[in-house]
């Protein structure tokens with residue numbers, strides 16, 4: 001055995017990991033997960049009843065760890081395709097910083113830890129929903145749908161839409177019409193969020209052989225679908241007012257945000273076929289992140305204001 005390899009063995013002969021803590025943090029997809037966790041937090045905050053603050057913090061931490069764990073499992077399974085896409089090739093596994101075995105073990109241990117913590121300290125319904133969400137993203141979306149159908153992210157998007165349902169259940173132990181409306185908003189948001197990016201990254205997906213909509217159905221069909229989902233999303237953003245758990249201030253914000261989404265989606269629809277820069281698609285992707293963050297912030301702000309006695 002070469003000397004350089006022996007340097008990474010301990011006395012018992014086990015290989016020592018060469019990865020840094022930062023490499024493991026990168027496996028958690030921290031930027032994506034921050035918005036996921038924020039939507040879970042809003043789900044908790046909208047639920048009736050005031051949870052014990054310590055329990056609420058533990059529940060959010062468990063959901064954050066579970067979300068990160070599912071990201072690590074995704075990066076473990078997708079290492080082969082991540083290696084051939086410009087956007088993902090420097091991720092820890094394809095870059096050789098973390099071994100596939102380490103990523104898998106990290107994802108499995110954190111998944112178990114997060115589910116057991118939430119199940120025992122919050123309630124079994126929340127724990128089961130978190131387990132289902134991790135399973136849906138890591139197995140149903142990543143292992144099954146992503147490589148087999150252009151509807152991958154429509155169906156798989158259910159995983160990303162579930163965190164507010166998990167948050168609500170952590171407080172109440174139930175699934176309700178309110179939390180399902182929050183689910184529906186994120187579910188309808190996901191296709192335009194992702195297909196906007198897939199339009200300007202379609203060469204990457206082509207190279208990796210992933211059947212994303214722009215590669216399979218073409219750019220024109222993708223732009224039309226983005227617009228259809230944008231209309232449904234703008235309407236669904238108003239459902240919290242219709243269902244009576246948000247007021248007119250939220251309704252005004254949702255209307256403006258929805259109109260903005262339609263505007264950006266319209267610009268994508270009108271984007272010429274030969275447009276190499278695809279600025280409208282890049283703008284829609286950036287706006288999608290702002291949209292979800294501001295919409296959920298509006299729900300939260302209105303609820304906090306009502307709690308402080310400023311109306312509603």
Ligand code: HEM
Nearest residue numbers: 031032035036039087153156157160161186190194197289
């Ligand atoms: C199946 C569902 C989804 C798909 C396929 C998808 C796909 C993507 C992709 C490919 C990126 C670029 C990531 C990168 O290169 O780092 C991205 C970025 C992002 N996504 Fe999603 N996404 C989905 C759902 C969600 C959900 C549910 C959220 C949060 C609620 C979310 C939040 C974000 C954020 C915050 C970024 C920006 C990350 C950055 O700044 O690099 N995504 N998404």
Ligand SMILES: CC(C)=CCC/C(C)=C/CC/C(C)=C/COP(=O)(O)OP(=O)(O)O
Nearest residue numbers: 032036066067070074133134137159160163
């Ligand atoms: C609580 C909990 C378990 C939450 C999970 C939330 C969840 C499913 C988020 C999915 C978001 C995401 C990064 C999709 C990326 O698709 P991709 O993996 O195809 O993108 P990539 O090409 O960047 O890897």
